[in-house]
Amino acid sequence: MTEPTSRTELSALGEFGLIERIASRVHLQHTTSLKGIGDDAAVIDPQGLHQVVTTDMLVEGVHFDLGYMPLKHLGYKAVAVNVSDIYAMNATPHQITVSIAISNRFPVEAVDELYEGILLACRSYGVDLVGGDTCSSTSGLVISITAIGAANKEDLVYRNGAGDNDLLVVSGDLGGAYMGLQVLEREKAVFKETGAQPDLVGHDYILERQLKPEARKDIIELLKKLGVKPTSMIDVSDGLASEALHLAHNSGTGVRIYDEKIPIDPSTYQTARDFNLDPTTCALNGGEDYELLFTIAQADYEKIKGNPSVTIIGHMTDKASGSMLVDKQGGLHELKAQGWDAFLKK
């Protein structure tokens, strides 16, 4: 990150000036993006594919704290969490629209930083920024992004397709983003009290999980390559427990998750211990990992067995068997969603 060296007031540019400034940095790359910024609406040619639409809103003081979240990372993350939802449908993101409400306390250079991150993510995920809205805010920064993807109808994966005996699989590892947040919150509190500079040494992995999460484009590509079409899928934004319950509820099944199978990175594990937190609880309820949680037919087991990018953590059951966490001794505990809730957090 570079500190802005000059300060230009937003009012000096005005809304149209700001839109032009943003538009000048955008280069459309998809043949499906027929018209981007600069008309009443963007135009997309679906080229025979189904369209998939998702939207997420990020609010300063609720979803992010600019005290430790650099604007460039925030822009990147705002795009990543949206395209993650598109991948969770087994679709490919093609376009995004970005709306921001921003107060005059931000200079134009801050908006540049934000869009630098947004456009970096656009390149990473191969999406075009085709529209949006910029307006002033009376207080905090609000970012609302809509992502549009495409897929063949037969490739789409919903939350409701899991069968009673399907295997439950998750990509990557869990709980890291939550532990990264704990470290950032702790150092912020220390800084407030003592003025001491943040001590973030040794926490690179979990900080990156929190500040610059990646949507798992690679997993969608891997599954395609392996010839595996999940029977149901969701991305892990609220926590493993909440997402597994969504799959079970929507599919009309039960679910068993084996505690010892849940993938947790050593640095996540160690930091949780340092904070006197149970690593499994962090993985189940922490959220913001943006991994993909999906079910596959037993017949596909051989295709993914041993692949280092994914872990089989359990299986679906009939509905009557309920949704359970299985501990290391084989004991059953009811699975509960204690994940992040927008209206309880603050």
Add this chain to the structure above:
Amino acid sequence: MTEPTSRTELSALGEFGLIERIASRVHLQHTTSLKGIGDDAAVIDPQGLHQVVTTDMLVEGVHFDLGYMPLKHLGYKAVAVNVSDIYAMNATPHQITVSIAISNRFPVEAVDELYEGILLACRSYGVDLVGGDTCSSTSGLVISITAIGAANKEDLVYRNGAGDNDLLVVSGDLGGAYMGLQVLEREKAVFKETGAQPDLVGHDYILERQLKPEARKDIIELLKKLGVKPTSMIDVSDGLASEALHLAHNSGTGVRIYDEKIPIDPSTYQTARDFNLDPTTCALNGGEDYELLFTIAQADYEKIKGNPSVTIIGHMTDKASGSMLVDKQGGLHELKAQGWDAFLKK
């Protein structure tokens, strides 16, 4: 409007509870809406048509004042301003996503009122609410809506297609929404100072223009019926001057608007006079009228001549002739956009 008679805290429902409450009131009506609320993303079947996407964000204290804007009207207006952008592409809106950031000071009943207006607009304009996001806000209410429409490629109308001699046409009348806002602001100030109840008698038309604007679906249908395809089109959100300049700039032409031709409703005219404002200035720069401004080929003149829904207010010219307002004596005045600017207003 009915006053909420009970008060349920948002935290009592939680985010998932609120989403379920909203989803239970939504009934998909389009064959193109394959999947609505309840998965990682909505799914749309384009059925061979091009897709048109637009987004708008409304911020409390910037775009609306809940002191005089009932939540139901706010919901309706938030949808109307978005579908207006879809009509301005000569397309038909099919889907919307709605994201809201709302503080705990609002009860569940307030959210119900807001969505009552949103769903009323969905029925009026024939669109499906297929997704969105709900989150908490640390201060004001923020609404972000994305509208998705569809059209045959050859029917789409952009801002850049006007020819040098095309006629400039506007639907309805202008300046009313701005004058409605002036009346509301005045009565609010009086109420603050003296506690006197608002005197809104006789201002029905302009108040409705401000509080419950309609997108001009009927004009798109009329033009189709008359066999007129505009050469360029835009909706009037920032004011006639700003929009006419957009058409001229994008089309590489000049423009002439005749002062005496600008359609202004008698009640708009009278209220402007009462406020010591020039009615023409209100029409040129007031904004929020959500009428359609478009250009047509001279050859189409006979088809729209005398139609009470539209008014020919001028014509395009070669670029070198500039963008001009022609006064009643034939004098030329440079057309300037002094419309609403998001970063200057507050």
